[in-house]
Amino acid sequence: MNEKIPFRKLFFMFWAFFKIGAFTLGGGFAMIPLMKAEFVDKLKWLNEDEFLDIIAVSQCAPGAVAINSSIYIGYRLYGLPGAAIAALGTVLPSFLIILAVALVYAKIRSMPAVQKAFRGVYPALVVLVMSAAINLWKAAFKNYVDIGIAAICLAALFIFDVHPVFTVLAAGISGVLFDLRKEHGEEGDIG
Amino acid sequence: MILIKLFWAFFKIGLFSFGGGYAMIPFIQREIIDINGWLTPEQFMDIIAISQMTPGPIAVNAATFVGYKIAGFWGSVSATCGVAAPSAVIIITLAFMIKKYRSLKWVDRFFLRVRPAVIALIVNAAYSLGKNSITGIKDVFIAVLALLGLYMFKINPILLIVLASFLGILLN
Numbered sequence: 001m002n003e004k005i006p007f008r009k010l011f012f013m014f015w016a017f018f019k020i021g022a023f024t025l026g027g028g029f030a031m032i033p034l035m036k037a038e039f040v041d042k043l044k045w046l047n048e049d050e051f052l053d054i055i056a057v058s059q060c061a062p063g064a065v066a067i068n069s070s071i072y073i074g075y076r077l078y079g080l081p082g083a084a085i086a087a088l089g090t091v092l093p094s095f096l097i098i099l100a101v102a103l104v105y106a107k108i109r110s111m112p113a114v115q116k117a118f119r120g121v122y123p124a125l126v127v128l129v130m131s132a133a134i135n136l137w138k139a140a141f142k143n144y145v146d147i148g149i150a151a152i153c154l155a156a157l158f159i160f161d162v163h164p165v166f167t168v169l170a171a172g173i174s175g176v177l178f179d180l181r182k183e184h185g186e187e188g189d190i191g
Numbered sequence: 192m193i194l195i196k197l198f199w200a201f202f203k204i205g206l207f208s209f210g211g212g213y214a215m216i217p218f219i220q221r222e223i224i225d226i227n228g229w230l231t232p233e234q235f236m237d238i239i240a241i242s243q244m245t246p247g248p249i250a251v252n253a254a255t256f257v258g259y260k261i262a263g264f265w266g267s268v269s270a271t272c273g274v275a276a277p278s279a280v281i282i283i284t285l286a287f288m289i290k291k292y293r294s295l296k297w298v299d300r301f302f303l304r305v306r307p308a309v310i311a312l313i314v315n316a317a318y319s320l321g322k323n324s325i326t327g328i329k330d331v332f333i334a335v336l337a338l339l340g341l342y343m344f345k346i347n348p349i350l351l352i353v354l355a356s357f358l359g360i361l362l363n
Contacts, residue, residue, distance in 0.1 A: 023349045024246045029316035037348050052306045057285055059312060063205045063278035064215065064248035071282045083283055087275055094247020095271055098255035099264070101241055113360055120359015121352055122324030124337035128348050129317040131341055133310050140306035149304060153311035158318070168308050175304025176297045 005078050010085050013077060016043070017070050017089030024066060025118075030125050031066045033132040035073070045077055048139030056172075060165050066090055149174065193262045194269040200227055201254045201273030208250065215250050223253070229261050250274050329362045 016038050024031040032055060039045045046054070054076070058068035067087055074086025141147055149171050156162040200222045208218035216239065223229050230238070242252040251271055258270030292298050325334055333355055340346040340354070 019349065022246055023352050024248075025352070029313065030320070032313060032316075034348050049306070052309050053289070053302050055312075056302070056305045056309050057282070057289070059309070061278065061281045061285060062208055063281070064250045064274070066248040067251070067275050067278045068282050071279055072286050075283055075286045080283070083279065087279060091247070091251050091271060091275060094245060094251045095255050095267070097245045097247070098241070098252050099259060099267060101245060102256050102259045102267075116360045116363040117356035118359065119324075119330070119363050120333055120355045120357065120361075122320065123330040123334040124351055124355030126317050126321040126325060127334050127337040127341060128351065129313060129320060133313040133317065136306075136310060136313070140310045142303070146304070146307040150307035150311045153308045154314060157311060157315040164312050164315075167311065168305055171308035172301035172305040175300045175302075178304075 005081060010078060010081060013074065013082065014085045014089040017074070017086050018093060021066070021070075021090040022093035025121055025125060029065070029129055031069070033128040035069065036132055036135060039073060046073065048136055050076070052136055052139055056168050060168050145178075194265060196227070197258050197261060197266055197270040198273035198276075201250075201258075201270045202276055204250060204254075205274040206277040219250065219253050223257055229257055234260075333358055333362070 020031060020034045020038060023034060036051060040048060040051050054069055054072045055065075058065050058072060061068050067090060070086040070090040071083045074082035074084070076082075078085070141150070153167045153171060156167050157164065204215065204218050204222050208215040220235060224232060224235055238253050238256050239249070241256070242249040245252060251274060254270035254274040255267045258267035260266075262269070289298070293302075321334075325331060336358065337351055337355060340351055341348075346354070
């Protein structure tokens with residue numbers, strides 16, 4: 001990671017994050033379909049497995065998920081300069097927009113066209129976020145246990161309102177414990 | 192000095208708020224209203240409304256807005272850097288450690304089992320977005336069009352959002 005990274009590549013990455021930052025409405029999760037379309041499908045910088053790992057870590061660490069995941073992806077691609085540039089690209093659009101809004105915010109707030117536009121955006125966002133789940137399906141589900149884990153997590157989130165961090169950690173720990181036990185058993189069989 | 196105070200308040204927000212998005216609101220509220228008294232509760236509600244209508248993480252939006260209100264342009268820079276700084280340190284540390292230990296068997300198993308949980312998280316996020324935004328027949332119509340656009344016509348997600356905003360203006 002010490003060799004010189006071409007400025008052009010960094011700028012290209014900056015621009016990718018800037019675009020995503022400019023269109024991420026509705027919080028960090030709305031960013032997932034955009035990031036997947038850009039980095040996994042189009043640019044092929046990450047595969048689906050890596051992408052899922054990055055989302056898991058970004059969700060479990062404190063801070064905004066959007067910032068966490070862009071820093072992680074930037075760091076994975078181009079080290080520390082990559083992390084800095086990716087964070088800047090993600091933050092800059094909202095920074096500039098809020099700065100503009102802070103100047104005229106009383107006026108914008110009551111603009112009916114703005115409110116109507118957002119009534120259109122949100123249903124589309126639901127579809128986009130759902131599609132990200134469906135697209136990543138294959139990478140996440142390797143066997144029936146995985147489907148069971150997803151179902152349990154979903155029930156925990158929906159019905160019992162468990163915090164996302166705990167579902168992710170519990171799923172991971174169950175993986176370590178369950179699979180270790182299985183391996184132990186198999187060793188026993190051979191013996 | 193006010194710039195340092197802003198940085199520190201938002202540094203704490205970045206450090207202690209887990210879960211991102213709206214899960215961060217109580218943390219932000221505590222620092223900005225309860226501890227520092229930088230905004231009134233009404234102004235804080237406005238920030239949440241603005242954050243809903245503008246792109247980007249809500250924490251960044253709040254940082255930029257509050258920073259600007261308290262100390263102008265450099266205030267907003269200071270607060271925004273503050274909110275992103277903990278993420279940078281923590282994520283880079285984690286990324287470094289994961290890279291180093293990713294080949295260990297139990298770390299691999301951990302992540303293999305975490306993946307289905309991430310799918311559940313994303314489905315849950317879609318559900319909570321939908322619960323509040325798909326309430327009438329018009330919203331269902333837009334969602335169906337988005338579905339068709341995405342899967343039949345392979346429209347780029349960003350373009351899809353722009354088109355949906357026009358549709359929102361036309362239909363409402």
